[in-house]
Amino acid sequence: MRKKNLHIRLFLVLFLTLLMFQNCSKDTLEPEKEQLKITPVVEQLTRMGFDIDNIKETKNSYIVEGDLVFSKNIEDYNNYSDNFERQAHSDNTVGLNGTTPRIINVYSKITDPGGVISQDPNPWLIPITNAISDWNTVIDDSCLQFVLVNHAQNADIKIISDMDPESPDVLPSNYLGRAGLPDSNMDPFGYVYINLDFTNTDTSPPSNNQMRNIIIHEIGHCVGFVHTDQSSSTGGYNPIPGTPINDPNSVMNAFIVGQNSLGFSNYDAVAVDYLYGGCTNIIINPITSINGPAQLCSGQATYTLTGATVADWHVSTNLNIVSENGNTVTVELAHNGAVIGGTYVEAQLSNGDLVRRNISTGSPTPSGSAVISGPNLLKYYQTGAFSTSSSNFSSYTNVEWVVFSYSFPNAGQYFDIRQNYNNDFFTEVEVLPTAPEGFYTVQCRVSNNCGTFYIDKQFEVKKARPQFYDVLD
Numbered sequence: 001m002r003k004k005n006l007h008i009r010l011f012l013v014l015f016l017t018l019l020m021f022q023n024c025s026k027d028t029l030e031p032e033k034e035q036l037k038i039t040p041v042v043e044q045l046t047r048m049g050f051d052i053d054n055i056k057e058t059k060n061s062y063i064v065e066g067d068l069v070f071s072k073n074i075e076d077y078n079n080y081s082d083n084f085e086r087q088a089h090s091d092n093t094v095g096l097n098g099t100t101p102r103i104i105n106v107y108s109k110i111t112d113p114g115g116v117i118s119q120d121p122n123p124w125l126i127p128i129t130n131a132i133s134d135w136n137t138v139i140d141d142s143c144l145q146f147v148l149v150n151h152a153q154n155a156d157i158k159i160i161s162d163m164d165p166e167s168p169d170v171l172p173s174n175y176l177g178r179a180g181l182p183d184s185n186m187d188p189f190g191y192v193y194i195n196l197d198f199t200n201t202d203t204s205p206p207s208n209n210q211m212r213n214i215i216i217h218e219i220g221h222c223v224g225f226v227h228t229d230q231s232s233s234t235g236g237y238n239p240i241p242g243t244p245i246n247d248p249n250s251v252m253n254a255f256i257v258g259q260n261s262l263g264f265s266n267y268d269a270v271a272v273d274y275l276y277g278g279c280t281n282i283i284i285n286p287i288t289s290i291n292g293p294a295q296l297c298s299g300q301a302t303y304t305l306t307g308a309t310v311a312d313w314h315v316s317t318n319l320n321i322v323s324e325n326g327n328t329v330t331v332e333l334a335h336n337g338a339v340i341g342g343t344y345v346e347a348q349l350s351n352g353d354l355v356r357r358n359i360s361t362g363s364p365t366p367s368g369s370a371v372i373s374g375p376n377l378l379k380y381y382q383t384g385a386f387s388t389s390s391s392n393f394s395s396y397t398n399v400e401w402v403v404f405s406y407s408f409p410n411a412g413q414y415f416d417i418r419q420n421y422n423n424d425f426f427t428e429v430e431v432l433p434t435a436p437e438g439f440y441t442v443q444c445r446v447s448n449n450c451g452t453f454y455i456d457k458q459f460e461v462k463k464a465r466p467q468f469y470d471v472l473d
Contacts, residue, residue, distance in 0.1 A: 095186030100352035107155035127211035290357035372457035379464030399424035
């Protein structure tokens with residue numbers, strides 16, 4: 001009997017030990033989900049209407065709805081109202097100057113010569129230029145005029161890499177850009193952070209339209225616009241009259257990278273007009289208002305304004321200011337390329353008015369839609385036939401075909417480019433077996449004495465057996 005009781009006691013000890021081990025193992029394998037630490041800033045963000053599930057803490061900031069950056073310093077929220085959801089946008093929009101446009105200077109560090117991008121031409125230059133032009137032309141009477149400047153000094157918004165020392169955090173791989181909202185002084189948020197390592201789900205680099213849209217989108221955040229497709233559900237912002245709850249074509253939709261539409265929708269224009277319309281002192285003067293050459297092909301040119309006092313000079317993004325002295329400015333071409341939106345010299349007068357002189361750079365301009373026809377996929381040893389229509393160009397002096405890649409430096413070494421000299425607008429490109437697999441761009445450069453027009457087409461390269469010698473078009 002005593003032996004039987006001993007066996008029972010031993011069994012109970014083993015059972016309880018096993019039960020305790022299982023409980024400990026369960027606790028180890030299934031740790032509790034880490035909760036967002038509730039701080040005064042988090043409480044402020046929720047009072048502004050943001051869902052706490054959409055707030056993520058990083059080392060230096062809070063990220064809301066994926067690409068909105070908020071400070072961790074509670075003092076930065078002194079002028080925000082607790083009833084933000086029922087307020088107008090005055091607490092988070094850019095302060096204006098009556099009917100005189102406010103100049104927003106934008107500096108792009110990622111397109112600086114010798115900067116973080118080594119490709120030539122810099123893939124971000126044209127998208128950023130076009131995005132600035134889009135903002136300046138979205139409505140006729142905008143009180144915000146964006147100027148892309150060539151130096152960081154006095155810049156209101158800097159476009160920098162997320163790896164730059166000035167960036168608070170590195171962006172996740174699936175985010176192309178990030179920015180914040182205007183501060184309590186009613187100045188625009190000072191940075192647009194760009195992920196230069198971003199790739200699409202198919203590993204391709206961002207397209208020109210994706211880059212253009214993300215710059216428009218993030219600048220929109222900088223001047224106070226929030227996500228069109230999230231603000232109504234998360235709260236925090238008063239809907240703008242005349243706009244729908246959802247606008248699938250809005251450039252301010254979240255995850256704009258995956259959106260097919262380009263630029264501002266009709267309702268985006270309504271929103272910009274509501275917040276920033278009504279300025280009348282934008283002066284695009286006739287050609288005689290600023291004296292100087294009507295065309296600039298190379299070298300330098302000097303322009304002078306008479307009859308008023310110039311406070312500052314601005315130029316289009318394809319010009320550099322060499323020197324300025326009161327009412328006179330000397331400029332030169334910054335790059336030998338056409339700029340969508342035009343080439344101009346602009347004087348900001350002492351009363352805030354803007355006087356603009358449009359200049360012709362004489363670069364070849366297509367009369368129709370300039371696209372390149374050709375294959376989307378080439379394998380080793382295959383030759384692709386690429387062409388564009390010569391009827392689009394009435395005059396030119398040279399046509400050059402090149403292949404480059406945003407991922408592989410000196411990509412031209414991996415291809416044999418055979419240009420047809422009987423037809424400048426046709427070429428054959430053979431893939432050499434040394435080419436890394438990935439995405440490349442074939443580019444047709446149409447030039448004259450004043451500049452160059454670029455036409456791009458992207459294609460993919462994959463490995464193949466040596467016996468494939470076929471020509472594709």
